[in-house]
Amino acid sequence: EVQLLESGGGLVQPGGSLRLSCAASGFTFINYAMTWVRQAPGKGLEWVSTFSGGGGGTTFYADSVKGRFTISRDNSKNTVFLQMNSLRAEDTAVYYCAKRAEGSANYYAFDYWGQGALVTVSS
Amino acid sequence: QSALTQPASVSGSPGQSITISCTGTSSDVGGYNYVSWYQQHPGKAPKLMIHDVTNRPSGISNRFTGSKSGNTASLTISGLQAEDEADYYCSSCTSSSTLVFGGGTKLTVL
Numbered sequence: 439e440v441q442l443l444e445s446g447g448g449l450v451q452p453g454g455s456l457r458l459s460c461a462a463s464g465f466t467f468i469n470y471a472m473t474w475v476r477q478a479p480g481k482g483l484e485w486v487s488t489f490s491g492g493g494g495g496t497t498f499y500a501d502s503v504k505g506r507f508t509i510s511r512d513n514s515k516n517t518v519f520l521q522m523n524s525l526r527a528e529d530t531a532v533y534y535c536a537k538r539a540e541g542s543a544n545y546y547a548f549d550y551w552g553q554g555a556l557v558t559v560s561s
Numbered sequence: 562q563s564a565l566t567q568p569a570s571v572s573g574s575p576g577q578s579i580t581i582s583c584t585g586t587s588s589d590v591g592g593y594n595y596v597s598w599y600q601q602h603p604g605k606a607p608k609l610m611i612h613d614v615t616n617r618p619s620g621i622s623n624r625f626t627g628s629k630s631g632n633t634a635s636l637t638i639s640g641l642q643a644e645d646e647a648d649y650y651c652s653s654c655t656s657s658s659t660l661v662f663g664g665g666t667k668l669t670v671l
Binding site: 454471473477482483484485498499500501539540541542543544545546547548549551552553554 | 564593594595597599601606607608609613614616623650652653654658659660661662663664665
């Protein structure tokens with residue numbers, strides 16, 4: 439059974455940093471692109487970042503987080519990370535990690551999602 | 562990258578069919594067959610309903626159908642059921658190798 443478990447959320451002051459982790463199980467982690475998607479309270483989904491699979495090292499970022507957030511992965515630990523620096527109030531959201539969908543021809547369809555980690559940026 | 566355009570809300574009665582549209586540009590929806598649709602119930606993670614415009618993942622009811630014409634993709638739900646009441650989001654890859662979501666559509670089953 440595929441499982442994605444996020445951790446590391448919490449309350450942080452503006453300008454601060456936080457690192458989210460997403461521990462994966464139930465599939466061959468190294469083979470799949472992994473993505474972070476966020477959802478501000480009462481708002482829609484927003485793509486944040488993607489790390490390619492297959493042992494490659496290609497990363498993609500939304501303009502809203504480029505230069506502040508860094509995605510990484512440790513294939514030996516089946517974990518993907520999101521390092522968030524220079525946090526702003528508008529980064530407040532539930533952050534989901536998601537796995538590339540089986541049978542999809544592109545990185546950007548997600549068949550499994552974690553339960554989400556709440557990040558609150560406030561003084 | 563601007564969000565894809567979806568109606569804020571749609572509604573239908575049990576047993577009826579509804580269609581949710583998702584309009585983008587030739588740089589996203591119109592340029593690639595990589596549109597996905599997600600269902601999200603309150604307080605839950607999104608669930609993939611359609612990927613690559615028309616493909617249903619294993620376990621998704623054939624009442625859910627995806628299509629695309631030009632810069633507009635559509636999700637049709639036939640035989641509406643009470644449990645279909647949820648928020649629905651479309652997404653598409655873009656010419657910049659990024660991903661853009663629609664603003665979401667709230668489906669109400671009357």
